[in-house]
Amino acid sequence: AQxxxxxxxxxxxxxxxLVLLRCNYSSSVPPYLFWYVxxxxxxxxxxxxxxxxxxxxKGINGFEAExxxxxTSFHLTxxxxxxxxxxxxxxxxxxxxxxxxxxxxxxxxxxLLVSP
Amino acid sequence: NAGVTQTPKFQVLKTGQSMTxxxxxxxxxxxMSWYRQDPGMGLRLIHYSVGAGITDxxxxxxxxxxxxxxxxxxxxxxxxxxPSQTSVYFCxxxxxxxxxxxxxxxxxxxxxxxx
Numbered sequence: 001a002q003x004x005x006x007x008x009x010x011x012x013x014x015x016x017x018l019v020l021l022r023c024n025y026s027s028s029v030p031p032y033l034f035w036y037v038x039x040x041x042x043x044x045x046x047x048x049x050x051x052x053x054x055x056x057x058k059g060i061n062g063f064e065a066e067x068x069x070x071x072t073s074f075h076l077t078x079x080x081x082x083x084x085x086x087x088x089x090x091x092x093x094x095x096x097x098x099x100x101x102x103x104x105x106x107x108x109x110x111x112l113l114v115s116p
Numbered sequence: 117n118a119g120v121t122q123t124p125k126f127q128v129l130k131t132g133q134s135m136t137x138x139x140x141x142x143x144x145x146x147x148m149s150w151y152r153q154d155p156g157m158g159l160r161l162i163h164y165s166v167g168a169g170i171t172d173x174x175x176x177x178x179x180x181x182x183x184x185x186x187x188x189x190x191x192x193x194x195x196x197x198x199p200s201q202t203s204v205y206f207c208x209x210x211x212x213x214x215x216x217x218x219x220x221x222x223x224x225x226x227x228x229x230x231x
Contacts, residue, residue: 009156043206043222090158101166101213104220108158
């Protein structure tokens, strides 16, 4: 079964600083990888995804992630943090269910704190 | 433009009670799923469905039942609530039966407390 590991349950940055949220995956086949964001008291929404093709993926709100097969990583970055980026971020990988259909497996999440 | 609607938003149950968490989507999505979110554990898949009449278990299915009689609805039933089921529950849907191909659309969650 596929899985993802997110290093760091909390990450703190200052406004304007680089954001780096780490995600490593475990997969025996080429994975489909995702980053989702959850704002307080809301459901999750998709930031970006990697399926095939270009390994540097750009998402919404200035975020991007790079798929590195050699490192089994899919870290999320943003050059300059904004106060509105404060949220919880989840990395996810697509896995094959017993019925043969794809399903998503989420990491444990990283809470991003942005200080003025 | 409702998207994924979950009811109720909050619920308190006593141990042993049963209840159904409702999930409805108006986007004609084939794929629907239920997750629970617990601190430090992220989101864990309970059950999912790839179409009417087709369901499968996720990571943590014990204590929960689902059925999919229509495309729109995917209720989650707790047969005999336990304190370990205290959690925030999210329903999510996608237009594709393979969930990787299109993003999941999430509801706003149901916060369940079992005393």
